[in-house]
Amino acid sequence: MRGKADSDLVRRQNRRVVLETLRFHGPSPRVELGRFTGLSPATITSITMQLIQDGAVIELDDVAGTVDSAKRGRPTVLLGLKPDAAFMIAVKISIGMIEFALADFTGEIRERAQLSIATFDMQPEIFARRLIAETKHFITSTNIEPALIAQINVAVQGVADNRLGKIAWSPAFKARGISIVSPLEEAFNIPCTLANDANMIAEGLIAQKMVKLSGTTAAVFMGYGIGMGLVIDGAVYQGSTGAAAEFGHMNYVPGGALCRCGRAGCLEAYASDYGILRSAEKLPDDTSPPSHPVNAQVMFALEAAARAGDKDAIAAFQKAGRAIGFGLARMIALLNPDRIVLAGAGTRALDLIEPSLRAAIEEGVVAELRANLKIETLPVGKDMIIGGTIDAGMRRLDSEVYAIGPALQTEVKKELLV
Amino acid sequence: MRGKADSDLVRRQNRRVVLETLRFHGPSPRVELGRFTGLSPATITSITMQLIQDGAVIELDDVAGTVDSAKRGRPTVLLGLKPDAAFMIAVKISIGMIEFALADFTGEIRERAQLSIATFDMQPEIFARRLIAETKHFITSTNIEPALIAQINVAVQGVADNRLGKIAWSPAFKARGISIVSPLEEAFNIPCTLANDANMIAEGLIAQKMVKLSGTTAAVFMGYGIGMGLVIDGAVYQGSTGAAAEFGHMNYVPGGALCRCGRAGCLEAYASDYGILRSAEKLPDDTSPPSHPVNAQVMFALEAAARAGDKDAIAAFQKAGRAIGFGLARMIALLNPDRIVLAGAGTRALDLIEPSLRAAIEEGVVAELRANLKIETLPVGKDMIIGGTIDAGMRRLDSEVYAIGPALQTEVKKELLV
DNA sequence: GATTTTGTTGTGCAATGCAAAATAATATAT
DNA sequence: ATATATTATTTTGCATTGCACAACAAAATC
DSSP: OOOOOOHHHHHHHHHHHHHHHHHHHOSEEHHHHHHHHOOOHHHHHHHHHHHHHTTSEEEOOOTTTTTTTTSOSSOOOEEEEOGGGOEEEEEEEETTEEEEEEEETTSOEEEEEEEEOOOTTOOHHHHHHHHHHHHHHHHHHHTOOGGGEEEEEEEESSEEETTTTEEEEOTTOSSSOEEOHHHHHHHHOSOEEEEEHHHHHHHHHHHTTOSOSSSEEEEEEESSSEEEEEEETTEEOOOSSSOOOOGGGSBSSTTOSBOTTSOBSBTHHHHSHHHHHHHHTTOOTTSOOOSSOOOHHHHHHHHHHHHTTOHHHHHHHHHHHHHHHHHHHHHHHHHOOSEEEEESGGGGGHHHHHHHHHHHHHHHSOGGGGSSOEEEEEOOOTTHHHHHHHHHHHHHHHHHHHHHHHHHHHHHHHHHHO | OOOOOOHHHHHHHHHHHHHHHHHHHOSEEHHHHHHHHOOOHHHHHHHHHHHHHTTSEEEOOOTTGGGGTTSOSSOOOEEEEOGGGOEEEEEEEETTEEEEEEEETTSOEEEEEEEEOOOTTOOHHHHHHHHHHHHHHHHHHHTOOGGGEEEEEEEESSEEETTTTEEEEOTTOSSSOEEOHHHHHHHHOSOEEEEEHHHHHHHHHHHTTOSOSSSEEEEEEESSSEEEEEEETTEEOOOSSSOOOOGGGSBSSTTOSBOTTSOBSBTHHHHSHHHHHHHHTTOOTTSOOOSSOOOHHHHHHHHHHHHTTOHHHHHHHHHHHHHHHHHHHHHHHHHOOSEEEEESGGGGGHHHHHHHHHHHHHHHSOGGGGSSOEEEEEOOOTTHHHHHHHHHHHHHHHHHHHHHHHHHHHHHHHHHHO
16 A cells, blocks of 8 residues: 655655666766656756755766766766765675675775684574674774764575574574574664575675566576575565575475485475585485585586586486476466576586476476566676675665655754754 | 656555545545545545545445434544446456456446356357457446446456466466457457456455555465465565466476376376365376366265275375475475465365375475464455456556546646647 | 534645756857 | 857746644534
């Protein structure tokens, strides 16, 4: 139903549209903002004036002004997001490692740090304390005024419950139910979030317009694990607890191969690096998965062997393709997506995987449902997790700047009247 | 991004909120509308005045005024949707049968009709022509001025492509790709839609507030076929072509039992009436499914046999439960829903199905993902398909009345100026 | 008939966005 | 060097919206 509307809402919405345009297009003159948003020049002037006053936007000195110096007429004034309007910290937790990044309001990374840490056997409280200490240390090391940091956003492999702010299960930890958000918010007194890493990659794809803003796109990340980001109508679908799109742990065969998560028959147990390796080596299906990522060299060698004709290796990749294909077929029957994007290190072996993957989709789902479906491959850099976390955080900040801006003004007025 | 906003949008939104409140609450006085929508009395007066003028709303004579006659003060004036503001026709196409209903703007059904017709072997064009002829005949029989009919909405079992307006595949037809919307729109020159029957039931659940308006709810309909309606944030999720939530034809076992759709291993081939019957009778998995619904008496008998201890019958229901359970487990891994609702005639045998269904969910999905999940059973009447089609149609009309109302006014003004 | 209660309408204000006019700043023509 | 053309931004004036508050209306009760 989306409730009633008033003129405040209109301003808020239009402020946000302007901010988003600026974030996506980069520094732009006012005319450009008007063209892109459809707002009149008068309105753009009014809104940008407010945003400048609120400290979210600045007029940029015409550094690159030489570019359009050939044109006649009054020169444009570039407007841009004010880099030091706010800062945020993105944290990536993976097996044996924590990474930090400090980003300014434009999304630019100002500082990074990473440290090795034996996460696997850590007790929840100990890890939380350690995380807080390391975050404090990172903040100190950046020389940024701590009060300017607006939020801390954490991404983690595995099942992240964003409602409770807990890591429900992760390959990085033996323990379950590790509380992250509450300890951080108590320690730093700013909004903090926890999210699944694949969903953060998907946020990055949206920010970079690599994912259509309408319809449904499923992005599959293949590698040490199998992840998915589901983008519905331009937003990452989170599910009830933020744990949606656990594609890797979607059951492939009841009672099948043993998965890292302790369950039998997950897709990941067939299609992730360790699953492929296990079946290539003809180890029994219930062989315990290694607790650390498969060495990249080992996978390179396996791919090479398959391409050189090694029957077992070929069969392992085919088996992986069939597992992913049936998983996708089931997803297609449920969600009828417009697009599937394959990404991640695992796509290196796509030549070995794709035929059986496509065959499985054809076998597993009615032709009518895949009539308009596009399947694409996408090069995805390693840093997409940190980058996507920052993108998502910045979008959240935009919403807060747009929402708080006018609200603050009326709040102040009310206080003056009292 | 949702684009820019202006004051027109505010009015449109608030008009819609008022209409929706009226539709959901039934006739209400203005104060009540104000209380419910949060709009000020002044605004309510202004909006209702417009809506009355536009012919969407009327002041009702205080028929039930005796109810609150005990109160002091000025009596309320009930406002209600104007029944004859617009009409629509809902059509339900199933195996061997077409049903029609004429509904007024309040959603009340004014006339119904149904006819048996041997759909299965009909050629697409012949069926379309017949459908048009029967619809015309139905309209004539209602004595409603044809110009007052605002739309025709068709629901069908099977894969309905709402983008192309074609029945991609349906158990009611041997043929595929039966064009429905274009022929109807050409014949009647009003907006027509085609949708899947399970999605229409879901629309009905929303209209009756049986489904939470936030979060994700999956409604499963068990019976002759297996259907699903996916409600995400208060709206039925349609997918790219309107064919989302084809749960019945989601693959259960690669290369498994033969399904009505011609494919092997669909969930429906194990869990629908005919699937259960086939396995209870120990017929081979590739036995062709019957082209007509299983007689209800046969299913009653099978249930009775199972409850009386018949091993084969018990095993068949357990097998069905396991199939649905694994299907749901996969759905849960992908969508992390808040709620699952089980409905339809098949829930009669829930006592036989549920244990294996729940066991399969536990086996098939990580505990963390089903921590907050609620599974409920819902009595769903036969008529939910027609009812839901009407509900969905009315919501569409509301949007058009709210949207066209002000637009028309400005259009008229512009014409006067020219 | 006066009083009380409650619901509806009118008035004045503040905010919004837009169209059109005014102003600003530059390139180019004369 | 000056005028003109061109493009960007700001200002002005107006229409729309919603809201708070006051005025009005209608019936029940005293």
